[in-house]
Amino acid sequence: MTKQFTLMVQSGKNRFGEKEGFETLEIRPGDTLAIVGPTGSGKSALINDIETLAQGDSITGRRILINGQEPPESFVREPAFKPIALITQNTRCLADLSVEEFLLMHIRARKPGREDLLEETIKLANTFTGESISLKSRMSGLSGGQTRSLMIADALVIGDTPILLLDEIENAGIFKDRVIQSLQGGNKAVILVTHDPYLALTADRRIVMKHGGVASVIESTGEEQPLIADLALIEDKLHQIREKLRQGADFSSVSSKVFMTPAKQSLQFNRV
Numbered sequence: 001m002t003k004q005f006t007l008m009v010q011s012g013k014n015r016f017g018e019k020e021g022f023e024t025l026e027i028r029p030g031d032t033l034a035i036v037g038p039t040g041s042g043k044s045a046l047i048n049d050i051e052t053l054a055q056g057d058s059i060t061g062r063r064i065l066i067n068g069q070e071p072p073e074s075f076v077r078e079p080a081f082k083p084i085a086l087i088t089q090n091t092r093c094l095a096d097l098s099v100e101e102f103l104l105m106h107i108r109a110r111k112p113g114r115e116d117l118l119e120e121t122i123k124l125a126n127t128f129t130g131e132s133i134s135l136k137s138r139m140s141g142l143s144g145g146q147t148r149s150l151m152i153a154d155a156l157v158i159g160d161t162p163i164l165l166l167d168e169i170e171n172a173g174i175f176k177d178r179v180i181q182s183l184q185g186g187n188k189a190v191i192l193v194t195h196d197p198y199l200a201l202t203a204d205r206r207i208v209m210k211h212g213g214v215a216s217v218i219e220s221t222g223e224e225q226p227l228i229a230d231l232a233l234i235e236d237k238l239h240q241i242r243e244k245l246r247q248g249a250d251f252s253s254v255s256s257k258v259f260m261t262p263a264k265q266s267l268q269f270n271r272v
């Protein structure tokens with residue numbers, strides 16, 4: 001059973017030394033937060049503050065508390081006690097192991113005796129990606145989409161940390177809707193940096209970054225549901241076209257009306 005942690009982010013300063021647009025941000029088990037903002041606005045710095053459990057000692061001056069208190073040193077230094085897992089677009093496995101060897105190594109470190117989790121992890125990873133991963137595949141030979149899918153499944157099933165940080169995990173090779181459903185299915189706090197509108201809108205809250213600081217925190221009211229449904233349709237259409245392209249399809253005779261779905265009409269409506 002995963003331990004429950006409530007994370008508190010206490011505000012710091014943006015790059016102009018100005019106070020951020022919040023006092024304390026409370027993140028509870030089961031919450032999903034998206035961090036959005038232009039390039040260089042401080043998204044990675046925020047996620048790094050959380051990952052390193054900053055105590056006013058980073059460039060932003062933020063403090064991260066767990067269950068209202070400064071976290072013990074072991075949470076920061078000892079991987080086995082660390083309640084936070086971070087997956088970034090640069091997450092790579094350097095060892096030249098098979099997927100099976102890699103997962104077993106992680107199981108032995110985190111959940112000794114639970115070799116049964118091997119199958120569960122690979123099964124979940126394969127729901128995230130269209131390019132099936134086999135236990136015999138080499139870790140170093142996996143594509144970007146396969147690597148992200150495996151890392152997310154590994155973090156959910158084997159790592160099982162109560163707080164999961166994901167830095168730009170979007171990739172053409174993964175089914176984002178399935179990933180977000182799995183992430184939101186458990187009792188974990190999930191914080192993701194994203195430029196992807198679908199992922200950003202499906203989060204419970206959006207942290208909007210500007211000039212190195214949090215400018216605002218927007219709570220989802222549920223009124224964005226029609227837009228999310230539209231985006232899902234567009235994603236699906238894009239996925240179909242991408243797959244056909246990959247198979248070498250010729251689109252010269254296809255009318256562009258294929259994009260004029262109700263989704264597009266309501267997007268235009270929403271913009272008014």
Ligand SMILES: Nc1ncnc2c1ncn2[C@@H]1O[C@H](COP(=O)(O)OP(=O)(O)OP(=O)(O)O)[C@@H](O)[C@H]1O
Nearest residue numbers: 013014015038039040041042043044045059060212
């Ligand atoms: N509060 C702050 N005060 C001073 N410098 C900051 C602050 N926040 C971020 N920075 C610095 O600004 C630069 C850009 O920040 P960061 O990499 O976090 O942006 P980003 O939004 O993740 O960018 P990208 O979308 O390109 O990945 C970094 O050098 C970072 O150290």
